[in-house]
Amino acid sequence: MLRALRRSGAVRTPSDLSALPFRVDRDRVAASPFFSRLGGVTQVVSPTGSGLLLHNRLTHSLKVAQIARGIAERLIADPAAGRLVTKLGGLDVDVVEAASLAHDLGHPPFGHLGEQVLDRLARNRFGLADGFEGNAQSFRIITTTDPGGPVATGLDLTAAVRASVLKYPWTRLSRPQPHPRTMSPPPRGASEPEDSPGTGSAKFSVYVTELDDLAQARAPFVGRLPNWQQTVEAAVMDTADDIAYAIHDLDDFHRVGVLQHATVWAELHGWRSRSIALGALPDADLAARARQPGHALEGLRRRLHLRDSWIVDDDAFDAAVSRVEREVVDSLLAVPFDGSTEAEQTVARFSTSWTSRLVAGVRVLAEPTTRSANIVLAPQQWHDVQVLKFIHRHFVLLRPDLALQQRGQARLLTTLVEALEQWLTDRMEAARLPRRLHDLVELAGQEYQELASTEPRLLTGPTGEVPAGRDAVYALARGRAVVDFVASLSDRQAVALMDALSGRSGQTWADALVL
Template sequence: MSDHEQRRVARRDGARAANDLTANPFRADRDRIVASPFFARLGGVTQVVSASGSGLLHNRLTHSLKVAQVARAIAERLAADPEAAPLIADLGGCDPDVVEAAALAHDLGHPPFGHLGEQVLDRLARHRFGLSDGFEGNAQSFRIITTTDTRGPSAAGLDLTAAVRAATLKYPWTRLSHPVPHPRDLADPPRGAAEPADSPGTGSSKFSAYVTELDDLAEARAVFDGLVEPWQQTVEASIMDNADDIAYAIHDLEDFHRIGVLQHAPVSAELGQWESDRREFARLDPSDLTAGRRPGQSLERLRRRLLARDSWIFDDDAFAAAVSRVRAELVDDLLSVPFDGSVDAEQAFGRFSSGWTARLVAGVHVIADPPTRSGHVLLGGGQWHEVQVLKFVHRRFVLLRPDLALHQRGQARLLTKLVEALEQWLADRYEADRLPRRLHDLVELARAEYTWLGDEHPGALVGATGDTPTGEAALLSLARGRAVIDFVASLTDGQAATLLEALSGRTGQFWSDAFVL
């Protein structure tokens, strides 16, 4: 058997439980993810803004289902392409079941209140608890499937195959230390690997594993040694990543048109003015472009950012064509008529969603030698520019709204106060024997992890300042911090709000009612 064939056999290894519904290990992985309580909780976790029970907005569960649908379609199309098959085999293979399972798992670690919650927990983890890893939704997802979920046969993670675990790794590195050399030090770092411009020394802005899961990261990636670079996604992870981008670019725009937030006039003015005056905009000094609020300036700033950051694929004519297509099909078609719940309005959504999804999926292809900012699977040039423009519309006309900022500041305060309250409970020696069992178990788990790291891999605990925590008290402090972050990250939006209310003494709920503890 060749080395390549041995790798393909090895990546199918995985512990199968007697109650798995299928003998196919990848299908069993998918079933375990769907049966996980962490998957079920995604129905109560914000995608962009809280749906507040309206049923009109996507949550993390419906988003994950759509990503899985798109990802499987891409995987099946590429697997059936005879021209792509030899290259895919050389890169480690592509199984639609692996891709679908990874897509279903990719957001398991998202905390309450979407990306806002992610930012708050990262700040608290690093500055309040001294966790150099901080918090990252992708790394939390990997921690869940390998460590904190207990539904697998070993009661530590879900016992998923190496293939599925590797396919969840969008950013197959830790924040600071692994692999060596770290991808943030490359001349042109992979997407997400660079440090935030405003936070030098803090490590990569995106990463898919904490140091507590270093062994799991290395094991999942070991079967791809020599097939892809240590910092590159597997083919299956790259498909999942593209599917996530496609689903996000389309369904969030639908959501905000449906509830009347995304308005025709401002979007039309921004795109139309840029199209009319693109050459004039291109001549503006950066200072002039930043000043003022003339329609078209924000889109020109996007054009310049893409040119500077992604010159490997950016093309001015393709960008202009993408703006024209988005204006015609999103602005002049879908947004031109306010959503009224009618059959015609729903059919317009269907045409927009299915048409754009089919177009973007059809543009996905595989290349042998991608630039560092892309995986081996990527969108065609035209479709790539279109996704950038669609995401721009979402960011410019939804995420940057002052009323959303007001809403999110309240959520940030809620999460901060909840973390503080749980930390105080942990430090109260008179209440040590009455901690929530889940929180107690997470402390003991993290204590064992940090003790082991301190003994076996002390370098993994070195923070951005170069300090290494030593001694039982320091490691216990890290363990408590990680446990609080794990606990809060596992709540739904509603559970987080209700738990803080109870800890504040303001709840009307009877103490013995079923709750998250």
């Protein structure tokens, strides 16, 4: 069966505990040190010192897996939905669980902030046309850089699981052809960033070094799905990711007292009480008054109309704002979290009831628009998620104190990358490189030399020039190796390594996983 095909062609190894190929994949991901590392990687703020209060990437991934498995079981139990997903390429609960556990493996230290910093450095400092993208890094880990599988590189997962990790099944610039960013409208994530024209898709799940794995993973779905469309299993994972993110981040920041009843209520009630007047404001006036209650939420409504006209509806948006005001603001946030049993039970009831409501809204579409997948939320639940995510963005991500911390983290990562590059180019110290970094340089060197000899235009950097000569190709490989190495660190490891490289640490030995 093509879905169960592994890169190596192997069926099962003696160390695999299960005879079921997709359960084997789930076990391999769960046993990976890249998965364990997620316990020390930022979800929104650094997990260091947060104890039980805040999610990290590991607990987030576990919740995504739980929700994804629940969605898959519901769809399989529905005869009509089951027939449709079979026609579209299949749906297996172990596949969606494995994909959910693997989907954030590529997130670097400090979460999305780290992702932005590494992308900028990869493109501008190292000339890597691919740059860095957390989703593509996850795919690279399971196919290439994780050494824990039964073959030399990667975890040797089945085609179905590899395909289900591909939220955005295209490269930044080149594959497939025609590239999804040229479609009108482009799939979600495929368009170029407004502030970086010419750099390729904002989101993508494959680097050019993993094109063979992309082709093999997608082979079972040829003729069933467009080459830019998520598989059903990838869409289930993606939907579960959205649901988990929308709910548990509100839990987190209610617990630590960041979400204040008065300010969140003022924004939501301000929009509901003046929605008609706010809707009549010119865009410039709305932006100029963005700090006044209700104005930011009106900005969200307008962005949804521009971006997702296929589903956005003003009545559903109004109903979502009303529901969130009633059930989040006037219920969850009305009583400050004090750590008591009663407070914990309130949070648990909120989380479980909203998760159940959103999961119940999952639907299968035979012919979705280019802006959605075959698995979608019903319109009302979709609007609920948009409003929940708005609260998180507006009242957490835009806080000045978080920006202050992130500016420091960005500077740390930038300095760390520069220091590692200098170490790599120091001929006197090359023999004392961390073994993991040395191995990554060798791996990337082989990959980039092969691309340079077969498809050199895939290596075209920001200048549009094809790298010529062994030194130029090696420089690209060196950059990719540094990025791979830094992306594999936890928050604490990144800080410890920078302290050691800067001479601030008095310890002789740094964390063993760093060296």
